[in-house]
Amino acid sequence: MKKLVILFxxxxxYSNVASQDSTSLLWKITSPENDLVSYLYGTIxxxxxxxxxxxxxxxxxxxxxxxxxSEILLDDTSNLRNKIDFYTAVDSTKGLSxxxxxxxxxxxxxxxxxxxxxxxxxxEYVKPHVVSAFLIGxxxxxxxxxxxxxxxxxFAKDNGRKLxxxxxxxxxxxxxxxxxVGNDSMQAARLLILIDNFYLIxxxxxxxxxxxxxxxxxxMIVSFNDNLENKNIQENSDIIEIFDVITVERNxxxxxxxxIIIVNESLFCAIGVGHLVGEGNVVELLRExxxxxxxxxxxxxxxxxxxxxxx
Numbered sequence: 035m036k037k038l039v040i041l042f043x044x045x046x047x048y049s050n051v052a053s054q055d056s057t058s059l060l061w062k063i064t065s066p067e068n069d070l071v072s073y074l075y076g077t078i079x080x081x082x083x084x085x086x087x088x089x090x091x092x093x094x095x096x097x098x099x100x101x102x103x104s105e106i107l108l109d110d111t112s113n114l115r116n117k118i119d120f121y122t123a124v125d126s127t128k129g130l131s132x133x134x135x136x137x138x139x140x141x142x143x144x145x146x147x148x149x150x151x152x153x154x155x156x157x158e159y160v161k162p163h164v165v166s167a168f169l170i171g172x173x174x175x176x177x178x179x180x181x182x183x184x185x186x187x188x189f190a191k192d193n194g195r196k197l198x199x200x201x202x203x204x205x206x207x208x209x210x211x212x213x214x215v216g217n218d219s220m221q222a223a224r225l226l227i228l229i230d231n232f233y234l235i236x237x238x239x240x241x242x243x244x245x246x247x248x249x250x251x252x253x254m255i256v257s258f259n260d261n262l263e264n265k266n267i268q269e270n271s272d273i274i275e276i277f278d279v280i281t282v283e284r285n286x287x288x289x290x291x292x293x294i295i296i297v298n299e300s301l302f303c304a305i306g307v308g309h310l311v312g313e314g315n316v317v318e319l320l321r322e323x324x325x326x327x328x329x330x331x332x333x334x335x336x337x338x339x340x341x342x343x344x345x
Contacts, residue, residue, distance in 0.1 A: 057251035058329035076307030081177035102190035107199035162221035289319035
């Protein structure tokens with residue numbers, strides 16, 4: 035169960051979260067020092083069409099700002115791709131059938147064929163992370179060509195907005211590779227967790243995406259915490275360390291970058307929704323720096339599907 039929760043955390047970029055006094059996917063940021071209005075949005079790194087319900091509304095907010103910021107500059111990811119290629123490179127000396135026992139390999143092959151309709155033998159010499167990536171893609175429903183983050187980023191870029199990366203690219207890449215991709219043994223273990231719990235994870239993923247579509251961050255928090263109610267998780271300090279590295283420490287850097295930029299120009303910030311919740315979240319940190327953050331509740335019209343603001 036412990037490893038299953040870690041895998042779910044890595045898919046959704048969540049930490050151990052607690053309920054807040056007021057939650058929303060979108061926040062207005064102002065300062066007593068100037069008249070600039072900026073926005074902070076909790077995005078989600080998937081292509082599922084449900085998470086695109088608010089894009090018309092978000093485009094209006096993006097165009098109202100001088101600049102756009104994401105966790106990193108998405109145009110500058112070639113270095114990360116090269117490193118991922120290294121972590122997942124084909125290894126002709128160690129195929130999947132040699133990494134796993136016969137029983138484990140047969141379990142993976144059966145589930146892989148069941149979900150993807152393909153023979154695992156075709157993937158013999160790729161690393162486990164690559165197989166996991168194909169399976170994770172099947173967790174979602176109808177998909178757009180781009181993930182939500184890229185869609186918003188490219189919209190801002192195409193409309194001439196100044197672009198910022200809120201995190202140091204090298205540090206972000208190293209954290210991503212260490213915890214999200216992982217070394218060979220981590221990859222091997224996560225693939226087994228995924229194939230053994232695929233339908234449970236898909237059910238929970240579906241629930242979380244519906245909550246996201248409904249702008250129900252409170253429900254997302256409750257749902258996610260339900261998966262953390264396990265004494266094995268609370269008793270293992272290695273999980274807490276993962277939370278700290280992936281979310282808490284990154285929050286501090288993200289909040290600092292935002293606070294510097296919005297002194298001089300209005301900014302639309304799109305960061306993973308997990309950075310908006312839990313102890314030491316970005317909303318909390320910006321308030322500590324003297325900024326005023328107000329939640330904006332999003333509502334969707336049925337015809338056409340656009341979002342309206344109600345504060």
